[in-house]
Amino acid sequence: MNETINPSLNTGQEKINWLDKDKIDELLTANNLAEYNLIILQETPSTNTYVLNDINKFKDKTVVMAEYQSCGRGRGNKVWLSKLAVDITVSFVYWLDLEVKYEVLPLVVAVAVNRLLKDCKIKTKIKWPNDIHLENGEKICGILVESGINQGKRFVVIGIGLDNVNNLERNYLLFSLIKNLDNVMSEFLVFGFSLIKQEWLDNCVHHKHQVSVLRNNEILSSGINVGISDSGALLVESDNHITEYNSANISLRF
Numbered sequence: 252m253n254e255t256i257n258p259s260l261n262t263g264q265e266k267i268n269w270l271d272k273d274k275i276d277e278l279l280t281a282n283n284l285a286e287y288n289l290i291i292l293q294e295t296p297s298t299n300t301y302v303l304n305d306i307n308k309f310k311d312k313t314v315v316m317a318e319y320q321s322c323g324r325g326r327g328n329k330v331w332l333s334k335l336a337v338d339i340t341v342s343f344v345y346w347l348d349l350e351v352k353y354e355v356l357p358l359v360v361a362v363a364v365n366r367l368l369k370d371c372k373i374k375t376k377i378k379w380p381n382d383i384h385l386e387n388g389e390k391i392c393g394i395l396v397e398s399g400i401n402q403g404k405r406f407v408v409i410g411i412g413l414d415n416v417n418n419l420e421r422n423y424l425l426f427s428l429i430k431n432l433d434n435v436m437s438e439f440l441v442f443g444f445s446l447i448k449q450e451w452l453d454n455c456v457h458h459k460h461q462v463s464v465l466r467n468n469e470i471l472s473s474g475i476n477v478g479i480s481d482s483g484a485l486l487v488e489s490d491n492h493i494t495e496y497n498s499a500n501i502s503l504r505f
Contacts, residue, residue: 267336269318271422278426287429292317298342299397299410306344306399306406313344314429320412339413339425343432347405347440355444355483357381357396357498360409362450363435364392367427371419376456378505379476379485380498383413384456391416444481452478457505462487465502476505 272291279287288310295301295317302315309315320340347353361381368375374386383392395410409432415424439447452458455476463473464487474489484495485503 268421269336270316270425274422275426278423279429282426282430284429284433286312287433288313290315294319294321296321297410298340299395299408302342302344302408303397306401306408309344311344311346312433314341315344316341316425334415336421337418338415339411339421339428341411341413341425341428343409343411343429345407345409345436347407349400349403349405351405351440352444352482353396353398353405353407355448355481356398356407356409356439357394358451358479358483359435359439359444359447360394360396360411360432362447362454363432364394364411364413364428365454366435367431368392370427370431371417371424373417375454377451377454378456379479379503380483385416444483448479448481457503460505462503462505464496465504466500468502470504471496471501 270291272289275289279285279289290313292298292301292315297320298315298317302309302313317340319335357380361377361383364383365375365377368383375383375391376386378384381394382390384390391414393412396407397410398405398407400406411428413428415421435447457476458478460476461473462476464471464485472487472489472494474487474494476485477488477493478486480486480495484497485501487494487496
């Protein structure tokens, strides 16, 4: 599989809007982000799977982008579909110290993507734990964070599938995603989760609203979403009792 794209490749009469690695690298270097190593694949079933199959090959701050992802994986074994040379399907690799509170990273990443879209003048909200929705309720971004331990370090693979709803210039969109994620990850690693947690709540679509918690489409409970815990669990109050729910096999309706 080739890891670079010919930006002049045509399909039929229309020029496909391939990413240009040189342009993105120039933007990264100009913004003090040259430590990010960008790999562009023409096609792969899943960028997360591509990375995890040979994790030792990828150093810290590697970014693997696919022009087309044929079987992108979402939370709960869902499939994320993307449009060739339109959307962003990408995985970020970070190597972290073992004491880093990695379980909140899905929410940290959601804040980064939400910031990016607001910078692009797109009005969005976050649905727990890390889905990004337009004002009309349409989901436009899914995030899948996978991790493990290797040689005394924790590797984290952050998969992001982002619909390019406003047909933004893709080179700049991917660069902006890298920049926003780098900023939020830096804030998290230096200051912890508390400030990012508040930003997540400020942008949550269902905070302080009635919600139902489901597993396998069966309602487990209903109540008021009163926030999230310091570990990123959903807090639901019902009958004067607050219950915590983590993201494993849980979905939310509101």
